[in-house]
Amino acid sequence: MDLHTVLDVRDARRHEPWRPGDAWLGGGTYLFSEPQPQLRRLVDLSRMGWEPIRALPDGSVEIAATCTIAQLSRFGRTLDATAAPLIEQCCRAFLASFKIWNMATVGGNLCNALPAGPMISLTAALDGECLLQAQDGSTRRVKAAAFVTGAGRKDLAVGELLRSVTVPARSLRCRTAFRQASLYGLGRSGALVIGALDPLDGSLAVTITAATVRPFRLWFALPPGRAELRAAILSAVGESDWFDDIHGLPEWRRHMACHLAEQIRHELTRDGVR
Structure with a gap:
């Protein structure tokens, strides 16, 4: 999509004062996907030469x-x-x-x-x-x-x-489990839950995204039981934290997050046997 309000594209290697209407430009897949009437100048990062x-x-x-x-x-x-x-x-x-x-x-x-x-x-x-x-x-x-x-x-x-x-x-040495749910076969994630079991101390981290407005990373010194895990999720994630849009109602997202988290707990711990 053409951004008709953008008047200039600046190379980020040339430092200039930041001003209203500026935006960083990386890949641009979001910036060019819809109108951005508030923008006047893009600061292009593509030539910074950062090692990926x-x-x-x-x-x-x-x-x-x-x-x-x-x-x-x-x-x-x-x-x-x-x-x-x-x-x-x-x-x-x-x-x-x-x-x-x-x-x-x-x-x-x-x-x-x-x-x-x-x-x-x-x-x-x-x-x-x-x-x-x-x-x-x-x-x-x-x-x-x-x-x-x-x-x-x-x-x-x-x-x-x-x-x-x-x-x-240390995180890269963890054993992980991944679960994703969507309302449609090729739809946007409605719930995405990841578990990471630390081999050094046996702790378990369960991270909930997509179902919530922001990431929730729950850490357990030892893998919890089924009821403890569910209680921890419902205690950490408030009613207003469950996301609501056309890709899933909050009630469905809450149910799927708890369901997928339990699958992950079972996969990584086999009900406590690591």
Whole structure:
């Protein structure tokens, strides 16, 4: 879609003061999908030269905001880590064409902050940490699970940039389980639940997305029982936190989240036998 209100596209390598009507441009799959009458200038990140994915010395993995879904998928298929299959599962949750896969970015999916964003699901479930950079060059870090604060809302100040997401080595060693539900065969996710069992201390993290307006990551020092898990979900997720749109009513999303979480608990613990 043409954005008729945009008057200029600036190379992000040339630092200029941020002004009203500016927006960061990554892959552009959302920006060019619908009218954006509030925009006047796009700040293009495509020439920043950031390495899409870096394996760090401590075994963690840093994913640049400009990394495309196709690049992440290829990396996931070659990664020698227990949690590696989860990367491809979340990439496939896009249900998008190859054109979208080759343009859409990890950072764009996070910053769009849609409940059904699968990169939100992936990075929150693996306890990822977002690196944010302000206009003055200062940086801060925030957990991926806390970066999205609501449907379409994220923890970004005016002009602030999501630079990368780092997934810790310990999370990559976790055994994971993935469940997704949709009202339609090729529909948007109505509930997406991921479990991660830590082999070092036996703790279990259950992350709920798509069914809720923001990610909910529940951590248990030891795998809970069926009733304990359900009670923890219903205690953490308030009535207003269940998402409501044409892809699923809140009641259905709540039911599916609890149902899928129980499947994950059983798969990863075999009812407590790890």
